[in-house]
Amino acid sequence: MKLIFLLFGTLFGFLLNRAGATTFDFHAQLFLFGDLRLLWVIAYAVSIGVVGVLAMKWRRACSWLGGERLQFDGKPMRRQLVPGALMLGIGWGLTGSCPGTAPVMLGEGKFAAFFTVVGIVLGTYLYGVLTGKQKQTGALSPHALSTRNARA
Amino acid sequence: MSDTLFWPSCIGGLSIGLFALAQYWITNRQLGCSLAYGHVCGLVSRIEAFHSGELAPADNWRLWFLLGLPLGGFLAVATSPAKHFSMNLSMGEMYDHVMPTALWAKALVLTAGGMLMGAGARLAGGCTSGHVIAGCALLNPASLLAGALFFSGGLVTVQVLFRLFI
Numbered sequence: 001m002k003l004i005f006l007l008f009g010t011l012f013g014f015l016l017n018r019a020g021a022t023t024f025d026f027h028a029q030l031f032l033f034g035d036l037r038l039l040w041v042i043a044y045a046v047s048i049g050v051v052g053v054l055a056m057k058w059r060r061a062c063s064w065l066g067g068e069r070l071q072f073d074g075k076p077m078r079r080q081l082v083p084g085a086l087m088l089g090i091g092w093g094l095t096g097s098c099p100g101t102a103p104v105m106l107g108e109g110k111f112a113a114f115f116t117v118v119g120i121v122l123g124t125y126l127y128g129v130l131t132g133k134q135k136q137t138g139a140l141s142p143h144a145l146s147t148r149n150a151r152a
Numbered sequence: 153m154s155d156t157l158f159w160p161s162c163i164g165g166l167s168i169g170l171f172a173l174a175q176y177w178i179t180n181r182q183l184g185c186s187l188a189y190g191h192v193c194g195l196v197s198r199i200e201a202f203h204s205g206e207l208a209p210a211d212n213w214r215l216w217f218l219l220g221l222p223l224g225g226f227l228a229v230a231t232s233p234a235k236h237f238s239m240n241l242s243m244g245e246m247y248d249h250v251m252p253t254a255l256w257a258k259a260l261v262l263t264a265g266g267m268l269m270g271a272g273a274r275l276a277g278g279c280t281s282g283h284v285i286a287g288c289a290l291l292n293p294a295s296l297l298a299g300a301l302f303f304s305g306g307l308v309t310v311q312v313l314f315r316l317f318i
Contacts, residue, residue, distance in 0.1 A: 005213040008175050009220020010227060012183070012281075015171055017228035018157065019164025025244035031310035037161045042284060044165025045172070049289025052173035063180035070180060074292025075277045084275025085283075085298040087268045089305015093313065094265030096247050098280040099273055100185035100221065102266070107222025108229045109239045115259045119266015124189040126267065127274040128201040 001065075013104040022104045024096030024112075031093060095119075157232040172285050181213060184282030185221070186273035188214035250317040276301075 013022075019041045020026045029035035053072060061070050092098050095116045097105055102120065105113035158164070172183040191212050194202035203209060229237050241255070242248055251258050273279040276298050278287060284302065287295025 001213060002216045004179065005181075005216040006220045006223075008179075009217035010224040011220075012168075012171060012217070013221040013224020014228045015164070015168050015224075016221075017225055018159045019161070019168055020158045021164075022225060022228075023156070023244060025246040027306070028246045028310055028314060031307045032314060037158075037164075040161035041165040041168065044162050045169035045285050046288045048166050048169035049172055049285065050291060052169070053289050053291075056173070056177060061177060064178045066180050068180060070176065072290055074290045075283065075287055075294050075298075077294035077297070078277070080275040081277060081294060081298055082301060084272045084277070085301035086305040087272030088276055088279060089272075089302040089307075090309045091265040091267075091269035091272060091305075092280070092302060093306040093309025095262050095269070096243060098185075099189065099269055100279060100281040103218060103221040104225035104228075107225030107227075109226075109237050110243070111239050111241050112243045112258065112262060115262035116266040116269075119263035119268075120186075120189050120270035120273075121192050121266075122263070123267035123270020123272070124186075124274055125193045125197065125270075127271045128190065128193055128197070128199050131274075132199045132201040 004065075012100070013107060016101055016104050017108065022097070022101050022108060022110070024105075024110075027092065027096040091119075156234075168285060169289070172281075172289065176286070179213075182282065183286040184214070184278055185218065186270070186279035186282060188218035189270055190274070191215040192218070246314070250313050 016022050020037050021041065026035060026038050030038045056070060057072060062068060063070060088098070095102070095113075097113055097116055099120050102113045102116040106117060159167070176182050187206060190202050190207045191214055193199075194207060194209070201207070226237070229235075241258070243251060251261060269279065276283065278295070278298065280302060283295040283298040288299050
């Protein structure tokens, strides 16, 4: 199982590179409405994703490895999503990368991404420390947080 | 830039979309990158939040996925026409123009940006891969909202950065 996900990560990193998502300046171009290549990459990825999800739902697809029915659970809506998503967007613009592409850039030899990766770990740690004080288990999980909100 | 091989956007986008579908279909695990950083924190911290819920050590597939990402980047460079691997600090023409040239200042800006993304992704419950590529494909309202806000944040930041500092 671990090896499979190592391979999946490697393939995803490779595809992000070929799509141009690991080139800092394409992110700047995207938000300056210059070269919109990444916008199209996202649009095509999401479009085929919507079609694929509908097809898999229609066929009541089961997972190959476990055999269980796929549930297609979406991440829950919650209030912290708004400031959190804006923070991620600001970081995206500042660093020209996101949590998935920064490690790929590091593998490509783009050493600037090292600082970004360190920052992401620190930010995650800070969040864990601050929410951990509330003595909730699984505070980092979106599902755990939503159930906490439901109870509050 | 010329020594890098890029596929046309439609090929790049479709292959990423199909990849996300394949991962979910094969493994029943939805694509997502940011939660893996919680596992990384778990390697050095005993805080309960990094060892429970979706970060339970029994199923730490995300950590292995995260380890694969730089391997994929290296492989992509090694198989590009130039086959030229070099470590450098450049971020490309545009970002190099607006970023501070002093290493410590550049490192500070990038680390701060990374921290915003790390904490922001945990507040939002995912990043560009989990919320946009996987979540928007599900037409999940939370993910659609998150995607719109990711773009808004990036748009404002880049517009300010590149209009004020050029």
